[in-house]
Amino acid sequence: MNDKKEFKELLTQDAKSGKLGRRDFMRFAVAAGMTIPLASGLWTSDVAAATPNKGGKFRVGVHDMNTSDTHDPGTYQSVGQIQIAHTHRSYLTEITPENGLGPDMADSWSASPDAKVWTFELNKNATFHNGKKFTSADAIASLNHHRGEKSTSAAKALLAAVTDIKAKGDHTIVIELNQGSADLPWFMTDYHLVMIPAKADGSADWESGIGAGPYEITSHKPGIGTSYKRHEGWHREGAYFDEIEMVGLNDPNARQTALITGDVDAITSVDLKTAALLGRNPNIVVENVPSGSAITLPMFCDVAPFDNVDVRLALKYAVDRQDLVDKIMFGTATVGNDYHVSAGMPYAPTDIPQRPYDPDKAKFHLKKAGMSNLEVNLSAADSILPGAVDMCVLYSEHAKKAGIQINAIREANDGYWSDVWLKKPWCFVKWGARPTPDQMFTLAYKDDAPWNESHWQNKRFNELLLMAKAELDEKLRAEQYREMCQLASDDGGTVIPFFANFVYARSKKVQHGANLAASWELDGGRGYHRWWFA
Amino acid sequence: MGDILSIIAKRLGLGLITLLVISIIIFFAVELLPGDIAQAVLGQGATEDNLAALRAELGLDRAAPVRYFEWLGNAVTGDFGNSLVSKTSVAEAIGTRFANTLFLATYAAVIAVPVAIFLGVLVALFRNSVFDRVANVVTLTSISSPEFFLGYILILFLAVKGGMFPAIAKIDDGMTLIDKLDRTFLPALTMVLVVVAHMMRMTRASIINLLASPYVEMARLKGVPAWKVIVKHTLPNAWAPVINVVALNLAYLITGVVLVEVVFVYPGIGQLLVDAVTKRDFPVVQACCLIFAATFILLNLAADVGSILTNPRLRHPK
Numbered sequence: 001m002n003d004k005k006e007f008k009e010l011l012t013q014d015a016k017s018g019k020l021g022r023r024d025f026m027r028f029a030v031a032a033g034m035t036i037p038l039a040s041g042l043w044t045s046d047v048a049a050a051t052p053n054k055g056g057k058f059r060v061g062v063h064d065m066n067t068s069d070t071h072d073p074g075t076y077q078s079v080g081q082i083q084i085a086h087t088h089r090s091y092l093t094e095i096t097p098e099n100g101l102g103p104d105m106a107d108s109w110s111a112s113p114d115a116k117v118w119t120f121e122l123n124k125n126a127t128f129h130n131g132k133k134f135t136s137a138d139a140i141a142s143l144n145h146h147r148g149e150k151s152t153s154a155a156k157a158l159l160a161a162v163t164d165i166k167a168k169g170d171h172t173i174v175i176e177l178n179q180g181s182a183d184l185p186w187f188m189t190d191y192h193l194v195m196i197p198a199k200a201d202g203s204a205d206w207e208s209g210i211g212a213g214p215y216e217i218t219s220h221k222p223g224i225g226t227s228y229k230r231h232e233g234w235h236r237e238g239a240y241f242d243e244i245e246m247v248g249l250n251d252p253n254a255r256q257t258a259l260i261t262g263d264v265d266a267i268t269s270v271d272l273k274t275a276a277l278l279g280r281n282p283n284i285v286v287e288n289v290p291s292g293s294a295i296t297l298p299m300f301c302d303v304a305p306f307d308n309v310d311v312r313l314a315l316k317y318a319v320d321r322q323d324l325v326d327k328i329m330f331g332t333a334t335v336g337n338d339y340h341v342s343a344g345m346p347y348a349p350t351d352i353p354q355r356p357y358d359p360d361k362a363k364f365h366l367k368k369a370g371m372s373n374l375e376v377n378l379s380a381a382d383s384i385l386p387g388a389v390d391m392c393v394l395y396s397e398h399a400k401k402a403g404i405q406i407n408a409i410r411e412a413n414d415g416y417w418s419d420v421w422l423k424k425p426w427c428f429v430k431w432g433a434r435p436t437p438d439q440m441f442t443l444a445y446k447d448d449a450p451w452n453e454s455h456w457q458n459k460r461f462n463e464l465l466l467m468a469k470a471e472l473d474e475k476l477r478a479e480q481y482r483e484m485c486q487l488a489s490d491d492g493g494t495v496i497p498f499f500a501n502f503v504y505a506r507s508k509k510v511q512h513g514a515n516l517a518a519s520w521e522l523d524g525g526r527g528y529h530r531w532w533f534a
Numbered sequence: 535m536g537d538i539l540s541i542i543a544k545r546l547g548l549g550l551i552t553l554l555v556i557s558i559i560i561f562f563a564v565e566l567l568p569g570d571i572a573q574a575v576l577g578q579g580a581t582e583d584n585l586a587a588l589r590a591e592l593g594l595d596r597a598a599p600v601r602y603f604e605w606l607g608n609a610v611t612g613d614f615g616n617s618l619v620s621k622t623s624v625a626e627a628i629g630t631r632f633a634n635t636l637f638l639a640t641y642a643a644v645i646a647v648p649v650a651i652f653l654g655v656l657v658a659l660f661r662n663s664v665f666d667r668v669a670n671v672v673t674l675t676s677i678s679s680p681e682f683f684l685g686y687i688l689i690l691f692l693a694v695k696g697g698m699f700p701a702i703a704k705i706d707d708g709m710t711l712i713d714k715l716d717r718t719f720l721p722a723l724t725m726v727l728v729v730v731a732h733m734m735r736m737t738r739a740s741i742i743n744l745l746a747s748p749y750v751e752m753a754r755l756k757g758v759p760a761w762k763v764i765v766k767h768t769l770p771n772a773w774a775p776v777i778n779v780v781a782l783n784l785a786y787l788i789t790g791v792v793l794v795e796v797v798f799v800y801p802g803i804g805q806l807l808v809d810a811v812t813k814r815d816f817p818v819v820q821a822c823c824l825i826f827a828a829t830f831i832l833l834n835l836a837a838d839v840g841s842i843l844t845n846p847r848l849r850h851p852k
Contacts, residue, residue, distance in 0.1 A: 066812075074584075156584055221801070254701070260694055261702075263700060
C-alpha cells in the first residue's frame with residue numbers, strides 16, 4: 001500500500017515538473033494498478049492544478065483585525081494590517097516563496113563598495129490604482145513618511161542610518177547612509193515600507209488607501225473586513241483571483257468553523273491544540289511553515305551563576321528540545337540550536353551540529369564549573385506564548401536528570417515586558433521574525449544594544465558583526481555569520497529551544513506553488529496574488 | 535395624563551444629569567488605565583521619539599481637565615469628535631455598528647418576549663406539573679451557561695453538523711432582510727436562550743402570587759375556566775413587575791452581547807467598545823458608554839411609564 005502511495009507521489013512530481021506528459025503519466029499510473037478514471041482524476045486534481053487558473057473570489061478569515069486599524073503604514077502592527085498591506089500595496093523588494101530576496105516595485109539595486117550608497121532602479125510599468133505612474137517621487141515620499149523629526153512611524157529606527165534619499169530621473173532613487181549596510185534591500189521588505197502615492201507637497205498620501213499592489217480596495221470596514229478587486233495594471237505575474245474578501249475572524253473557533261462550513265477558503269493562525277483535528281477533514285489542508293520567530297531564554301552573562309560559560313552550556317545540554325516541540329507546540333515548531341538565525345533566514349549556517357539533549361554532558365560541564373548541583377529560577381508568563389509556563393516546567397523535568405533544579409516561576413501577564421524582561425536574570429521571551437541575521441544580532445546580541453537581553457559581551461562576535469554589516473562579498477559574509485552563530489551557540493547566554501511555526505489552513509480548492517515564504521502567514525502575506533483556485 | 539408627562543420630563547432631566555456624571559467617570563477611568571493611546575498604537579515599535587511626536591499630534595500633551603471640557607463643549611453641540619486612532623468621525627465609526635446591534639437586539643426581543651410571557655403563563659397554569667419542571671430546568675440551564683458556550687453548542691449542532699444555518703453572522707448593507715435574518719439566526723437564538731428564563735420566571739411568579747388573592751378565588755367560585763382566570767383576571771395585575779424585567783432584559787440585549795458578537799463575528803457595537811478601550815481611544819469609548827447608559831435610562835423610564843399605564847391605581851395616586 002505504501003509503495004503504491006510513494007509511486008503515485010513520484011509520478012505526480014515528475015508530471016508536475018514536466019518530465020512526464022499526460023499520456024505517459026496515464027500509462028505508468030495504470031501499470032501501477034490504478035484504474036483509468038482514477039489516474040485521469042489524479043492528473044486533473046494534482047498535476048494540472050499546478051498551473052495557475054485565473055478567476056474566483058478568494059475569501060480569507062484573518063485574525064487580529066481591529067476597529068482601530070488604519071492605512072497609516074507608520075502604525076502597521078497587527079496581523080490584519082500586515083495582510084491588508086501586502087494585498088493593496090507593494091514594496092520595493094519582496095521575500096520570495098524560497099525565502100530569497102526578489103524584485104517588486106524595484107527591478108534591480110546596487111551598492112557602492114562601502115555599502116553606504118544604494119541605487120534602486122524602479123519598475124517603469126508600475127502604476128497606482130488610480131492609474132497614476134509610479135515614479136521616484138512616490139518612492140521617496142513613501143520612505144520619508146518613516147523618517148524625520150515629525151514622523152510617528154514605528155519603522156523610524158529601521159531607517160535611522162539613512163541620511164538622504166534623492167531622485168535620479170523618474171525611475172531611479174539613491175539612498176545614502178551614514179554607515180555601510182549590506183542589508184538595505186532586505187530592509188525594504190519590512191512591512192511598514194509600502195509604496196504610496198506622493199502628494200504635491202512631497203508627503204505621502206496614505207489616507208486614500210490607494211496603492212500599487214495586486215488588488216484594489218473596493219470596501220474597507222476596519223475590524224470587520226476588506227474587499228478587493230484585481231488591479232488590472234499590476235506590473236507583475238500573478239493576481240489570479242478576480243476578487244479578494246478578507247473577513248476579520250478574531251475568535252479561533254469562529255475561524256475554524258468558517259473554514260469547515262465553507263464560509264471562507266483560507267484562515268490565518270490555527271489553534272495548535274485542535275490543528276491535528278482540523279487536518280483530519282478531507283477538504284482542508286493545514287500548513288505548518290517554519291518561521292523566524294524564536295523563543296529565547298536569555299541568561300544574564302554578568303550575573304552568577306550564569307557568568308560561568310560552563311553553567312550556560314550545562315543548561316543548554318539539559319533541555320530536550322524535541323520533547324518541548326512535541327508536547328508544548330504540538331509539533332508545530334522547529335528545534336533551535338542556541339543561535340538566533342532560523343533556517344529560512346539568509347546566511348543561515350547549515351553545518352553547525354545540532355546540540356543534543358545530553359544530561360551526562362550537562363553534568364560534566366557543571367562539574368567543570370565546580371558545582372555538583374545547581375538551582376536557578378526561570379520566569380515566564382502565558383501571555384507571551386500559551387503554554388510558556390508549562391514549557392519551563394517540562395524543561396525543569398529534563399534538567400533534573402542532570403542534577404539541575406530549575407524553578408519555573410509564573411509571572412503576571414500584565415507588564416511582563418516592563419517588569420520581567422531585561423530585569424530578571426533568566427526569563428522566557430518570544431521574538432517576532434526579523435529578515436536578516438544582522439538585524440537580529442544588532443537588536444538583541446550586540447554588546448551595547450539596549451535590548452542585549454543576555455548581557456553577552458563577546459569581542460570576536462562584535463568585531464564580526466561590524467565587519468559583516470557592510471560586507472558585499474556574499475561568500476565571505478556567510479562565513480562571518482556562520483562563525484557568529486557558532487560563538488552564540490557555544491559561548492552566548494541564550495538558550496533557544498525552538499522557532500515557532502506559522503500554522504494556517506486552506507481549503508483543498510486553493511492551490512499554491514511548491515514553497516511558502518516564512519516571513520508572514522499565508523505565504524508571507526502574499527498568498528493573495530500567488531495562490532489560485534484549482 | 536398630565537402627571538405622566540411631567541414624570542417623563544422630570545426623569546429625562548435626571549437622565550441628562552446621570553449622563554453627565556457618567557461621562558466624567560468614563561473620562562477619568564480611561565485616563566487611569568495604564569499606558570496611553572500613543573503607546574497602544576505604536577506597540578513594540580514605540581520609542582521616546584515617535585511617542586512624543588504622536589502625543590503632540592493628538593493633543594495629548596495638554597492637561598486632562600482641559601481635554602475633557604473641550605470634548606464636553608463639542609458634545610453639547612452634538613459633535614462627538616473624531617476617533618483618535620482612525621481619525622474618522624465617531625458618529626461614522628459607531629453608526630452602522632449601533633444599527634447592527636439594534637437589529638440583532640430587536641430580532642432577539644421579538645422572539646424572546648412573546649415566548650417568555652407565553653411560557654410564563656403556561657407554566658403558571660400547569661404549575662408543579664412535569665411541563666412546568668421541564669420548562670424551568672431547560673430555561674434555567676440555558677441562563678446559567680455562559681453565552682459563548684451556548685453559541686458554540688448551537689454552532690456545532692446547527693451549523694457544522696446540521697448545516698442548517700451559517701456559523702458566521704457577517705452581514706452587510708447589500709443583503710435582503712430575509713438573508714440578514716437567516717445569517718443572524720444563531721446569534722439571535724443564543725440571546726433568546728439567555729434572556730427567556732428571567733422573564734418567564736418573573737411572569738410565572740407574579741401570576742402565581744396573584745392566584746392566591748381573594749378576587750381570583752371569587753372568579754374561580756363563580757366558575758370561570760382556569761385559563762381565563764389567568765389571562766383576564768391575573769395577567770393585567772401582573773404586568774408591572776413583568777414589564778420591569780422585560781426592560782432590564784432588553785437593555786441587556788443591547789449592552790451585554792460582546793461575547794455573542796465575538797463568537798459569531800457579528801459587527802456590533804460591543805466589539806467596537808472593546809477595541810476602543812484597548813487602544814485608549816477616548817472619544818469612541820465615551821460615545822459607546824453614553825449610548826449604553828442612555829439605553830438603560832430610556833428603557834427604565836419606559837418600564838415605569840408602562841407599569842403606570844397598565845395599573846390605574848398608580849395613575850391616580852391618593
